Amino acid sequence: xxxxxxxxxxxxxxxxYKARLGLILxxxxxxxxxxxxxxxxxxxxxxxxDVLGDLNLAVVYGFGxxxxxxxxxxxxxxxxxxAEDRLIVPEExxxxxxxxx
Numbered sequence: 001x002x003x004x005x006x007x008x009x010x011x012x013x014x015x016x017y018k019a020r021l022g023l024i025l026x027x028x029x030x031x032x033x034x035x036x037x038x039x040x041x042x043x044x045x046x047x048x049x050d051v052l053g054d055l056n057l058a059v060v061y062g063f064g065x066x067x068x069x070x071x072x073x074x075x076x077x078x079x080x081x082x083a084e085d086r087l088i089v090p091e092e093x094x095x096x097x098x099x100x101x
Contacts, residue, residue, distance in 0.1 A: 014083040021079055025072050032068060036061050 012018075039046055039057070047058035 012084070013087040014080065017083045017087075018080045021076060025076055029069065029072060033065060036065060 039061075047061070048056050051057045052060050
């Protein structure tokens with residue numbers, strides 16, 4: 001049996017936007033993560049200092065990286081969904097439906 005998706009797909013006009021946004025977010029996160037690695041490499045004792053109550057910099061920075069990744073994923077999702085909604089061309093959908101009939 002051959003299974004196909006329920007939803008018809010066509011050309012995605014937002015591909016370039018989504019790729020560019022993904023790369024921007026990737027490099028931004030990479031810079032923040034590089035800071036974490038550099039601190040650990042150049043001054044590991046700094047990571048042991050308390051910065052937020054009894055939590056040291058390593059814990060705060062680490063949780064910050066995790067939270068940043070989640071927030072950036074949500075930003076990417078919302079931005080891409082809006083771009084897809086904005087760039088969809090109703091005529092293309094009608095043409096595809098006629099071609100598939």
